[in-house]
Amino acid sequence: MTPPERLEAPLRWRDRTEPGDPDAVTRIVHATDFFNDEEEAVARELAEERLARGAESGYEFLFAERGERAVAYSCYGRIAGTRESWDLYWIAVEPAEQGRGLGRELLAQTEARVRAAGGGRLYVETSGRPSYASTRDFYVRMDYALEATLADFYSPGDPKCIYVKLLR
Amino acid sequence: MTPPERLEAPLRWRDRTEPGDPDAVTRIVHATDFFNDEEEAVARELAEERLARGAESGYEFLFAERGERAVAYSCYGRIAGTRESWDLYWIAVEPAEQGRGLGRELLAQTEARVRAAGGGRLYVETSGRPSYASTRDFYVRMDYALEATLADFYSPGDPKCIYVKLLR
Numbered sequence: 001m002t003p004p005e006r007l008e009a010p011l012r013w014r015d016r017t018e019p020g021d022p023d024a025v026t027r028i029v030h031a032t033d034f035f036n037d038e039e040e041a042v043a044r045e046l047a048e049e050r051l052a053r054g055a056e057s058g059y060e061f062l063f064a065e066r067g068e069r070a071v072a073y074s075c076y077g078r079i080a081g082t083r084e085s086w087d088l089y090w091i092a093v094e095p096a097e098q099g100r101g102l103g104r105e106l107l108a109q110t111e112a113r114v115r116a117a118g119g120g121r122l123y124v125e126t127s128g129r130p131s132y133a134s135t136r137d138f139y140v141r142m143d144y145a146l147e148a149t150l151a152d153f154y155s156p157g158d159p160k161c162i163y164v165k166l167l168r
Numbered sequence: 169m170t171p172p173e174r175l176e177a178p179l180r181w182r183d184r185t186e187p188g189d190p191d192a193v194t195r196i197v198h199a200t201d202f203f204n205d206e207e208e209a210v211a212r213e214l215a216e217e218r219l220a221r222g223a224e225s226g227y228e229f230l231f232a233e234r235g236e237r238a239v240a241y242s243c244y245g246r247i248a249g250t251r252e253s254w255d256l257y258w259i260a261v262e263p264a265e266q267g268r269g270l271g272r273e274l275l276a277q278t279e280a281r282v283r284a285a286g287g288g289r290l291y292v293e294t295s296g297r298p299s300y301a302s303t304r305d306f307y308v309r310m311d312y313a314l315e316a317t318l319a320d321f322y323s324p325g326d327p328k329c330i331y332v333k334l335l336r
């Protein structure tokens with residue numbers, strides 16, 4: 001007899017935020033080992049803002065769950081003062097779930113929700129440092145175009161790259 | 169006898185926010201006739217955030233007052249996740265006070281505060297539409313350099329221009 005396969009719970013998508021989400025966000029973002037303490041704090045703060053103020057916060061969340069566990073999420077929202085521009089503020093996938101297309105699926109699901117809400121352009125910003133090359137490649141593979149680079153934005157030698165995808 | 173000259177109260181600068189500031193901000197921004205309703209609401213919200221959460225809000229305010237009346241203000245703050253990048257979120261001068269250098273003085277005072285707080289770069293964003301030409305010229309005269317333009321950002325045909333000034 002072969003050992004029983006590990007039965008993996010199917011993936012579910014959840015848009016509605018829950019009281020435990022700030023903790024889930026902190027856990028996922030921390031586990032990626034990709035963000036510093038201040039970035040982690042900001043990621044958590046956005047989830048708290050959403051819980052406290054609802055849609056008025058301007059932050060939308062999409063969680064991918066396996067069983068009861070959130071394993072990936074995105075945070076996005078319409079940019080105030082624009083007709084149809086939206087920002088992808090955050091996207092993160094737990095390490096154990098990486099490498100099997102969940103990031104692509106999460107981003108595609110996010111784009112579908114932005115499109116359905118009337119969004120025409122989705123912006124995403126990331127660092128131009130060598131260590132972010134795989135992040136930038138990911139966006140390019142997802143049809144984001146590099147529209148601008150702000151030199152020394154994050155710190156001297158660390159530029160901000162602004163990508164945009166037209167959703168229509 | 170000549171009629172008595174109108175004695176004008178001297179200008180004072182105030183960094184500390186006060187309970188009446190959301191109203192003052194709304195009044196000044198509305199009076200400029202330059203911002204739409206949503207922008208007016210955002211301007212007010214930043215002042216409310218600052219009053220509610222203090223420095224933790226990330227929003228700093230500088231008011232120019234004549235007598236008891238705020239006649240111009242700027243709103244600025246450090247950009248989280250960056251070492252020394254700051255954003256100028258808002259700057260507005262009452263129409264009756266325009267045309268005599270108060271905008272320049274307000275921006276210079278703001279830059280001095282950013283510099284004193286350790287800021288090395290100050291970003292400002294504005295529209296690329298023809299009706300914003302005087303705003304863009306103002307920033308260029310104040311030594312801001314156009315670093316990027318995001319096409320159709322505000323709406324189709326209405327790009328966002330990102331300017332930056334190095335403060336050191």
